[in-house]
Amino acid sequence: MDNNPGVLRASGIWGVGSSVPERVLTNADLEQMVDTSDEWIQSRTGIQRRRIAAEDQAASDLALEASRIALDRAGVSAEELDLVIVATVTPDMAFPATACIVADRLGNNSAAAFDLEAGCTGFVYALTVGSQMIATGAFNRVLVVGSEILSCITDWEDRASCVLFGDAAGAAVLGPALPGTGILSHVLGSDGSGGDVLYMPAGGSRLPATEETVASRQHFLKMKGGEVFKFAVRAMARSASEAAARAGLEPSDIDCYIPHQANNRIITASASRLGIPLEKVVMNIHEYGNTSSASIPLALAEAWENGRIEPGDHVLLVGFGAGLTWGATVMKWMSDEERVL
Numbered sequence: 001m002d003n004n005p006g007v008l009r010a011s012g013i014w015g016v017g018s019s020v021p022e023r024v025l026t027n028a029d030l031e032q033m034v035d036t037s038d039e040w041i042q043s044r045t046g047i048q049r050r051r052i053a054a055e056d057q058a059a060s061d062l063a064l065e066a067s068r069i070a071l072d073r074a075g076v077s078a079e080e081l082d083l084v085i086v087a088t089v090t091p092d093m094a095f096p097a098t099a100c101i102v103a104d105r106l107g108n109n110s111a112a113a114f115d116l117e118a119g120c121t122g123f124v125y126a127l128t129v130g131s132q133m134i135a136t137g138a139f140n141r142v143l144v145v146g147s148e149i150l151s152c153i154t155d156w157e158d159r160a161s162c163v164l165f166g167d168a169a170g171a172a173v174l175g176p177a178l179p180g181t182g183i184l185s186h187v188l189g190s191d192g193s194g195g196d197v198l199y200m201p202a203g204g205s206r207l208p209a210t211e212e213t214v215a216s217r218q219h220f221l222k223m224k225g226g227e228v229f230k231f232a233v234r235a236m237a238r239s240a241s242e243a244a245a246r247a248g249l250e251p252s253d254i255d256c257y258i259p260h261q262a263n264n265r266i267i268t269a270s271a272s273r274l275g276i277p278l279e280k281v282v283m284n285i286h287e288y289g290n291t292s293s294a295s296i297p298l299a300l301a302e303a304w305e306n307g308r309i310e311p312g313d314h315v316l317l318v319g320f321g322a323g324l325t326w327g328a329t330v331m332k333w334m335s336d337e338e339r340v341l
């Protein structure tokens with residue numbers, strides 16, 4: 001590998017892929033499970049249905065499928081990968097890392113691999129880490145995945161949160177790019193003082209699993225929805241405009257705005273603060289709900305598949321999530337000719 005200390009390389013996305021489980025859970029299904037209504041869910045969140053994993057499906061299963069598609073589209077073989085990062089809050093198990101499981105199942109037994117946890121901002125964090133690794137010359141072909149089985153940490157008796165979430169995975173293969181193309185800027189941040197508005201209390205070293213923690217439902221996600229909402233609109237608008245500025249752009253220069261899919265009102269409020277018209281906003285929350293770190297790469301892959309992203313387009317990804325965390329990145333979508341082999 002051409003490792004040239006001190007000279008940073010451009011990097012970009014060579015291929016994207018996604019995967020969702022087959023089972024569809026509609027708002028009408030939820031009406032049978034908790035005291036809610038299709039009208040409430042749609043008017044408050046925009047969600048109509050979400051996908052739910054089969055009992056034997058774990059985060060690595062969806063990650064694997066999304067990764068194979070991304071690798072195929074990138075024209076990169078699994079053996080060529082030298083780094084695999086999986087962003088997730090629902091890993092297969094506490095350890096080993098889901099990234100190691102994915103790399104092995106792809107047929108790669110030498111790449112560096114680790115999981116990254118930054119709540120729903122996980123994919124933007126992982127993309128930033130991966131692209132910086134390419135920039136320094138440390139790695140050449142990086143697989144970045146967001147994969148979640150949120151259904152296994154959702155409290156199906158809590159109507160305020162269970163209507164929001166779904167399961168999915170999205171993946172991107174990163175490689176070197178011609179200067180001025182690919183990833184142009186990043187913004188990442190966190191404020192741990194907001195840790196108590198979105199968290200899962202038990203199962204870690206603070207509150208290890210006991211019969212009592214299971215009985216008191218401490219292994220499910222807890223959320224103060226209103227507080228998350230207020231934070232989300234501010235954090236998305238602020239980090240998106242900062243990422244645009246760092247790329248030397250105005251929000252109005254953005255061709256495709258891909259926000260974390262948590263709530264259609266959060267998405268439209270952030271777009272309106274940025275002055276980005278709705279036709280440039282990618283929204284698939286009605287189909288999948290909030291899939292945490294999978295939501296941005298899932299929306300990105302679908303936007304690409306639907307021809308909404310062309311080479312040369314300025315694409316802005318922005319997320320927020322548990323931590324609290326936030327992050328945004330701007331890229332100039334690459335053509336195949338702009339890859340540096």
Ligand SMILES: CC(C)(COP(=O)(O)OP(=O)(O)OC[C@H]1O[C@@H](n2cnc3c(N)ncnc32)[C@H](O)[C@@H]1OP(=O)(O)O)[C@@H](O)C(=O)NCCC(=O)NCCS
Nearest residue numbers: 035036037040044120159160163225226228229262263321
């Ligand atoms: C959760 C969320 C949809 C609630 O929407 P909202 O407009 O803020 O609704 P409110 O919290 O004001 O709740 C209004 C009422 O609906 C009730 N309610 C909550 N969930 C309900 C449901 N599924 N069905 C029917 N009623 C529900 C509440 O109990 C409340 O009743 P009350 O006024 O009698 O107390 C919204 O706050 C949200 O999306 N927050 C962000 C969550 C998020 O993104 N989390 C993940 C971040 S990565």
